[in-house]
Amino acid sequence: MNRRNMLYGSAAAIAGIAGATMAWWKFQPHQVDASPAGTGVVGMAGGASDAFWSLNFDTPDGKNLSMSSFRGKLLLVNFWATWCPPCVEELPLLDYFFQENRDKNLQIVGLAVDQPSAVRTWLQSKPLHFPVGMAGLGGTELSKSLGNIAGSLPFTAVFSASGELLHRKIGKVLPEDLAQWAKLT
Numbered sequence: 041m042n043r044r045n046m047l048y049g050s051a052a053a054i055a056g057i058a059g060a061t062m063a064w065w066k067f068q069p070h071q072v073d074a075s076p077a078g079t080g081v082v083g084m085a086g087g088a089s090d091a092f093w094s095l096n097f098d099t100p101d102g103k104n105l106s107m108s109s110f111r112g113k114l115l116l117v118n119f120w121a122t123w124c125p126p127c128v129e130e131l132p133l134l135d136y137f138f139q140e141n142r143d144k145n146l147q148i149v150g151l152a153v154d155q156p157s158a159v160r161t162w163l164q165s166k167p168l169h170f171p172v173g174m175a176g177l178g179g180t181e182l183s184k185s186l187g188n189i190a191g192s193l194p195f196t197a198v199f200s201a202s203g204e205l206l207h208r209k210i211g212k213v214l215p216e217d218l219a220q221w222a223k224l225t
Contacts, residue, residue, distance in 0.1 A: 089205045092186065097151065097173025100160045105149070105173040113147040114225045115199040118213070119175065119183045121154040122162040126212040127194040131168060137218045138170045144225045145201065153179035153193060200224065 097105045118134055120127035131150070138148040148170040152159045156174050163172065175182060180191040187208040188195040198207040198221050206224065209217055 089186075089199075089203065092182070092199075092205075093203055095182075097175060098156070100152075100156060100163055100172055100174060105171055107149070110147045110149065111203055112201050113145050114201055114221070116146070116148045116221060117186075117197045117199070118148065118150050119153055119179055119188070119193055119195040119197075120150055121152060121193055122158045123154065124193045128162070128166075130194055130212045131166070133215065133218070134213060135168050135170065137222075141222060141225070142169075144222070146222070146225050149173060151175040151179050151182070153177065153183075198224070 093108050093111060095107045097107075099105050116134070118130075120131065122128065134148055134150070138146070150168060150170060150172040151174075152172055153175050155176075159172065159174065183193075183195045183197075184191050186195075186197045186205060188197075188210055190210070192210050194210075194212060196207075196209045196213055196217075197205060200206050207221065
């Protein structure tokens with residue numbers, strides 16, 4: 041009986057360590073390596089990254105937000121929703137970072153995976169200085185195509201000035217993530 045308990049205890053400990061390691065990896069910012077057979081060429085091959093730049097979104101006030109208008113700048117695209125606590129917690133940090141770095145060839149765009157009315161109401165009480173596009177439910181699929189396999193929120197993708205997907209982060213953005221990405225400008 042004692043040997044069985046030790047075996048179960050060991051298996052549980054190994055599973056716990058494996059789970060913690062996977063969670064740690066999942067929530068770290070990652071460079072994108074979409075190279076064929078792991079050749080190490082960083083960036084997203086054609087496909088989703090190229091398609092991203094042809095997208096247009098409505099803003100909460102009904103204007104057009106074209107992703108192609110941000111080419112030539114380091115672009116942080118943050119997928120968020122009003123019903124997502126970590127999303128709304130990170131938005132003030134992103135807004136402050138944008139205001140502090142807007143003259144450094146850096147742009148932030150928030151893509152709301154939410155209902156337009158909810159976003160408009162939220163923005164009335166907590167306005168943002170960076171543009172917000174209404175991605176709706178399609179935003180989940182878009183984020184998946186950019187590497188957010190689970191479709192989790194928040195999710196941030198970082199594109200180079202040339203339009204290449206450089207980094208992605210599942211989970212709340214931290215100040216150290218922003219400091220790392222600011223060095224790319």
